[in-house]
Amino acid sequence: MPTILVIDDNPAVATALEMLFSLQEIDTLRAESPLAGLEALRRHDIDLVIQDMNFHADTTSGEEGVALFHDIRARHPDLPVVLLTAWTHLESAIDLVKAGAADYLAKPWDDRRLLATVNNLLELAETRRELAQRDAGERERRDALLRDYDLRGIIYADAASENTLALACQVAHAEIPVLITGPNGAGKEKYAEIIHANSKVSGGPFVALNCGALPGELIEAELFGAEAGAYTGAGKSREGKFEAADGGTLFLDEIGTLPQAGQVKLLRVLETGRFQRLGGNRERTVKVRIVSATNANLRALIAEGQFREDLYYRLNGIEVRLPPLAQRTRDILPLARHFLPPGVRLSAGAERLLLRHPWPGNVRELRNTMQRAALLARGDTVSEADLGLPAAEGAAAGPAVAEPDRAAIEHALERHGGVLAQAAADLGLSRQALYRRLERLGIRRD
Structure with missing residues (x-):
């Protein structure tokens, strides 16, 4: 069962949230000060934090909330944090979202929006844990192969x-x-x-x-x-x-x-x-x-x-x-980088295009593409146009940018550790647009 930590100096807020989350089979812990909240994080396994922006009756600047967020981020960089804020703190909350906060909600909050946000973030946190476990298993298997065999x-x-x-x-x-x-x-x-x-x-x-x-x-x-x-x-x-x-x-x-x-x-x-x-x-x-x-x-x-x-x-x-290479898409970017000369890198757009291409010629086609792109690139970055792939050839004529497909979305999520805001920016989408695509494609928020 997931656990949410509510850090708010108003006991009524924590009680209301506890009742709301209990209907969703979510455990709730409460802390009435930043120090108590940090101590709870140290002692318990927390899946999500909901924090206020002020913790004293005579304080309205939001500075306490900003400091608390940065303290949480320093100690738990992957932990999702949702901000509860009055309208006077909206600008500070937006700045914190840019700095990595998962979302912000104005007081009084809308229960349905809050539950939708929390459930999405908890699903994402669970998926990130599964990914971490999978990655740990993959690293263990990879290390065993490297240790026990000559992989050429x-x-x-x-x-x-x-x-x-x-x-x-x-x-x-x-x-x-x-x-x-x-x-x-x-x-x-x-x-x-x-x-x-x-x-x-x-x-x-x-x-x-x-x-x-x-x-x-x-x-x-x-x-x-x-x-x-x-x-x-x-x-x-x-x-x-x-x-x-x-x-x-x-x-x-x-x-x-x-x-x-x-x-x-x-x-x-x-x-x-x-x-x-x-x-x-x-x-x-x-x-x-x-x-x-x-x-x-x-x-x-x-x-x-x-x-x-x-x-x-x-x-x-x-x-x-x-x-075929199209069935092992996680090989594409490591191989592409391997085929480039030292010091030459791929732009984000080039990476997306590589992941969308079907690669009928498999690794041989990818190698030839990268060798050609390295010759055509101006400077140390390979762009979409340098690849000479069909989508890039059409881009110069001015059609709409291709819709990111499942592989591109999954790789963007993986590159950014499941942080939707960063993955959306990489894909050139808003976070809401990325949410819609995840739902439409049936992709778990990993």
Whole structure:
């Protein structure tokens, strides 16, 4: 049950508020002086403070209330404070709202408005506690991953990325093949490097081959090597990727493009560990950890007869799925800042635009966007126009500013610790307008 502290020298005020809040199942504590209020805050867990602006009958300046607010803010910077004020103190109350007070209400107050304000603030306080607990849990998991594994400098902040990363690290030490799935540009090779770095063969080579980047007739030679004269232009013998990766990891990207002949030979190597170079007769033996990746639906390719089902099950000892960047929006800004040169920052408008963009090209598109923006930026700040994204291109023609979407609102709330006034200013909205959007989108006040 939430608890509100009422600091007012008039016992009738505290009694009236106590009766009002009891109907909402809210506990109320009272204090009749600033010192008593600060002591109550020290001794009790308080969710919200309602404070008067004057505490002596012969005082009307509001200075006592201003001093009390700043004392509370210094000791409890995140605690919401609502001011009760007479009309003569309105200017002081407005100044305190600018300084971080949650709201102000004139005496005599309107019960419905007061309850709406209090319930909103209590919901916000509860959500902030949940966020703090979530963040603490995330920090603990992140610290554990950093302590226990080599993450190869990966940049992430989203829980979806953390879950995927934890799975990749967990399976790395096993000797089974790993299939990494996900859209183009999502970072599949980075995850393959992490799996290798934390595997039993981390001391061996990490060799990568993009199966989709080579003509079909050269795939076998790339995988297994070729003897001199095996094909036109093969003037001397050369080793393939399997030999190069012996004792380490072979990463096969775009495995779904491997031609049928290559699939048959790859399956044999996975089953026996033996192969022959193209144009050769001598069998060679290797011990290689296989990590493969695809953006294709291999099951659909199997149904169409384009991919061998037995090879699929050989490659898919365990699957690590990488979500697209649009599904891990908390990664966007840390990655964007990482791709910028040192000393270059993002404007608030650029951050909002980055969060609104769907990123069909995923991390690769984001990296290219930031590299281009850094070249176009004037000075040390990247603006919306520098990004070259669709919304920025239209902005020069003079249309209305795009409505902030759910992701932009949630990130603004997170950046400002759930303080609605600051988040609203960041989004270019009034606090009331932000309230309406929170209700319309069903966003809890976090």
